Amino acid sequence: MTNGSWWAVTLSESVNGTRPLAVVCNGQELVVYRDAAGKLFALEDRCPHRRVPLSLGTVKPGGLQCGYHGWTFDGATGACLEIPNLHADERVPVRYGARAFRVAERDGFVHVWLGEGSPDGELPAVASQPGGREFTGSAIVSISFDGYLGVMLDGPECLLGFDGVRITDFFLGDPRVEGTHLVLDRGAVWKTAMLPPAFVTDHPLIVRTAVPLAGGMIRVDLLDADETQVVSIWIAASANRRGTTGICWRGFRYGNALRAAPLRWRVARAAGRAPFALFDKIDGAAIAALLVAPSRNLAAARAEHAAPMDAAA
Numbered sequence: 001m002t003n004g005s006w007w008a009v010t011l012s013e014s015v016n017g018t019r020p021l022a023v024v025c026n027g028q029e030l031v032v033y034r035d036a037a038g039k040l041f042a043l044e045d046r047c048p049h050r051r052v053p054l055s056l057g058t059v060k061p062g063g064l065q066c067g068y069h070g071w072t073f074d075g076a077t078g079a080c081l082e083i084p085n086l087h088a089d090e091r092v093p094v095r096y097g098a099r100a101f102r103v104a105e106r107d108g109f110v111h112v113w114l115g116e117g118s119p120d121g122e123l124p125a126v127a128s129q130p131g132g133r134e135f136t137g138s139a140i141v142s143i144s145f146d147g148y149l150g151v152m153l154d155g156p157e158c159l160l161g162f163d164g165v166r167i168t169d170f171f172l173g174d175p176r177v178e179g180t181h182l183v184l185d186r187g188a189v190w191k192t193a194m195l196p197p198a199f200v201t202d203h204p205l206i207v208r209t210a211v212p213l214a215g216g217m218i219r220v221d222l223l224d225a226d227e228t229q230v231v232s233i234w235i236a237a238s239a240n241r242r243g244t245t246g247i248c249w250r251g252f253r254y255g256n257a258l259r260a261a262p263l264r265w266r267v268a269r270a271a272g273r274a275p276f277a278l279f280d281k282i283d284g285a286a287i288a289a290l291l292v293a294p295s296r297n298l299a300a301a302r303a304e305h306a307a308p309m310d311a312a313a
Contacts, residue, residue: 004115005215006123008236011136011248012108015040020064022055024246025238026114026145026216030101031055033064033075041075042112044099048080054098073098108136108250109217109236124180124217133272138248139280143287145239148247149211150295151287152218153184156209158286162222162231162276164265166191167207175294175301181210181219182301184294188222192262204260205230211298213305222276229254231275249278 009025010032020033022045031045031054043064045053052068059065063081065072072082078100102113106123113119141148141159151158153175157167165188172185187203206227210219216238222231233251240246253275258265268275 004113004117004119006104006111006119007114007215007238008109008124008217008248009042009112009238010110010236011138011250012105012110013136014138014248015110017059020055020057020059022053024240025112027239027241028114029053030112031057031064032103032110032112033059035059035075036061039075040103040105040110042101042103043073043075043078044101046098047071047073048096048098071096074100076100107234109234109248124212124215133253135251135253135274135276136249137278138246139278140240140244140246141280141282142243142284143245143282144243145216145237145245147287148237148245149218149298150292151290152209152211152220153182153294153298154292155287155290156186156207156220158279158282158290160220160233160276160278162188162207163268163273164191164262165189165205165207165222168203170203171294172203172206175297177213177301177305178210180213180305182213182298183208183210190260190262190265192264213302224258228256230256230258233276233278235278247278251276 007025009023015021015032015034017034017036020031023030029045030042032042034040045055047054047066049071050068054064054066057065057067063072063074070084071080074081078098080096102119104111104123111123168187170187175182175184185206185208188205188207204225206223208221218235218237220233221229223229231253233249235247235249237245237247
């Protein structure tokens with residue numbers, strides 16, 4: 001039996017009490033919504049009556065009402081509470097219920113428990129709460145989820161970029177397991193540097209990628225040479241439809257000053273522009289040209305991490 005995992009499916013501010021939100025996480029189609037009190041619920045995005053997406057329905061005081069025939073479902077249990085054409089003395093059959101999922105909220109992300117087993121362990125967390133400007137977004141990218149994780153290790157510059165920074169292919173050590181993530185550091189330079197990256201021996205910047213061993217919460221940090229944090233990004237990623245990957249993110253820029261930061265960086269900071277970008281369109285040729293290197297460690301590390309949980313289940 002494969003144990004389940006918490007997955008971050010969307011940003012907290014994307015879910016309101018007015019309209020249900022359709023999301024796809026790890027291949028599972030879900031509808032997420034809040035009631036009038038702000039409580040979160042998650043159901044399979046399929047009415048058991050005619051298989052119409054429940055995300056096309058309406059949030060009612062008693063639950064989520066399907067937009068097709070008006071069946072209403074309890075968000076916590078998935079039980080069908082009301083069928084409009086039933087008589088007052090008729091009971092709704094239990095088999096008409098929708099599948100409900102455990103849902104929780106932390107650090108600006110909505111998390112859903114997917115898979116077997118009961119929810120255990122802590123939710124994926126944003127380990128620090130830096131001050132200053134926050135940057136958020138979401139996208140669907142044309143690459144598989146496993147491919148996205150692999151490229152995040154082998155060539156993160158294909159998936160994201162930091163303003164004025166060139167990420168090199170120089171690894172600062174081997175991949176290492178830290179808690180629930182496989183972590184890799186690589187050197188980075190300012191784009192204004194005179195020497196090509198291949199000739200740089202002391203990299204002024206570090207890009208640290210932390211890829212999850214379970215679930216889909218990725219962390220990427222830009223650090224200076226003293227490993228002081230400059231930018232942190234938390235990316236919730238999961239398999240979407242037809243081999244694509246859905247991502248949403250929260251990123252922060254720290255307030256510390258950077259030695260030798262180029263004018264472009266300082267101007268962007270003063271203007272409040274985002275210091276990074278997550279790419280919604282990616283270069284397939286660039287990804288195909290990447291050497292498969294640190295990502296080779298990922299499958300083994302994920303399998304080793306899952307083994308104790310499977311044994312416990």
